Amino acid sequence: MGAEKIWDAKEVAEEVRENGISDIPSSSLTVDISLPLPQLKPHIIGLCKDLFKNWLQLDESCFLVETVSGGITNLLLKVSVREDNAHEVSITVRLYGPNTEYVIDRQRELQAIKYLSAAGFGARLLGVFENGMVQSFIDARTLSPPDMRKPKLAAEIARQLRKFHQVQIPGSQEPQLWIDIFKFLEKASVLKFEDSEKQRMYDTISFEEVGNAVVELKDLTDLFNAPVVFAHNDLLSGNLMLNEDEVAEKLYFIDFEYGSYSYRGYDIGNHFNEYAGFDCDYSLYPDKDAQDLFFRHYLQPDKPQEVSDEDLKALFIETDSYMLASHLYWALWALIQAKMSPIDFNYLGYFFLRYNEYKRRKEGCFSLARSYLAQSGSG
The missing domain is CATH 3.30.200.20 (Phosphorylase Kinase; domain 1)
Incomplete structure (x- = not known):
């Protein structure tokens, strides 16, 4: 298989x-x-x-x-x-x-x-x-992608994500992101489909190119020495629930099946990618102002306005780079699902949506990251 x-x-x-x-x-x-x-x-x-x-x-x-x-x-x-x-x-x-x-x-x-x-x-x-x-x-409603863009909710998600990242889970704290991506790459590169149209689409993928992309991005992100936290890794709208009680609203994170020790910037960048919804409308990716609001409430929940421009920029660059890793992760995940899952979903098409968005964003993200790393003496 x-x-x-x-x-x-x-x-x-x-x-x-x-x-x-x-x-x-x-x-x-x-x-x-x-x-x-x-x-x-x-x-x-x-x-x-x-x-x-x-x-x-x-x-x-x-x-x-x-x-x-x-x-x-x-x-x-x-x-x-x-x-x-x-x-x-x-x-x-x-x-x-x-x-x-x-x-x-x-x-x-x-x-x-x-x-x-x-x-x-x-x-x-x-x-x-x-x-x-x-x-x-949990007596609450599931959020939709537009909900996540509301400033009040975005700030609360950021505050809760900081608390989530502070939870200590016993056992190895080795980041799993690249381990999982390389496992997915190995499994995804040797699939065979009975459906001839699926096989034709699959055969257009250059796994040498995808493998090089993974290695190149890992080498870049390793330079950030990003904080390692226990990450949710799948913070899409469907895994966020809101109890809109008249006295006090309460936000819930649910479904930790992809949770693992990983990089702070990956969890945030992956969340930002989910603003696009399953339709993958990446024009909905949060702009700089929306990201800054999120970062402020993540870094200093009690005093968001006191976050320095330097800290905002550092987290922006970190998140921007790991956002690319999110595209590679879910693209490779989709290929395995295309073979294994009986659910009626166009997983092969989803691979191309995610991988093409990675390629579209890559040059700008790499350029920004390399410039920042050179200025900070890390590159």
Whole structure:
């Protein structure tokens, strides 16, 4: 198949035990994500009863199963359970997309989720099963790409991202960005497609050119000595939720499946790329003023106006360069998904959208970075 799994369900169960969350219920059940909701419902109810024994005696009529969202990776379901006449609880069941184990390290996700949840990020982990997890339900709306551009929300995302980056996850703190990109490159370069049109498109890709681009960009970004943090790495609008309570709004980061130790500038640059949405309208990439507002609230949340011009410029250059790495990462990811994922999405087309945007932006970003590094004596 040209790719190999990077995690195994049994290893994930072992990871749960080793990381001190053995009290989290686990089930060996697998739920078929391809089933339509009416057929899916009894399987989800069976799963819930297997995980939470106090629900075993409840009638099926006590369970309401609804789709929360269906992205291009996972399926989220809200399960509302009427435990008695007066009490109802809601949970979220997340079903991993088919073959996502080829691009996502679930051990890494489970290791991080306990600590991120304790720090106030995301939903609490309530249970794990063969192809998914159960978490507490967050009563909030998912943001859209236009939401992220609103100055008030952008400032709050920046403040929360700073706090997120301060969470310490035990284990190796070696940055995974380039390790993952080189793994993706190796897997993506040896694919074969049964569909002749897909194969024709795939054959137009020069992996020598892509490989050279990866090495060249890594060499450039290494000169920044950018801070290494535990990064979300997938901070698109769908992974941001807002509870618009009349008293106090609360912003949530969710879905840490791509989370890893990485570079500060990468997490920010990747977030800025997501202003474009799945349509990849990169004219929506934040301008300098919008970036400066974000940087100010990231660097000094309490006194954003006191951030120096020098610090703003340094973070702008760092983010601008790692933004290119985001395009390469998701371009190569898309090729693997084009082969592995049964989801109806034009992954091959997505590769070209991301890689072409990398090529369009490359010269300007490299020129700016090299000029800055030369002036600062780092180049």
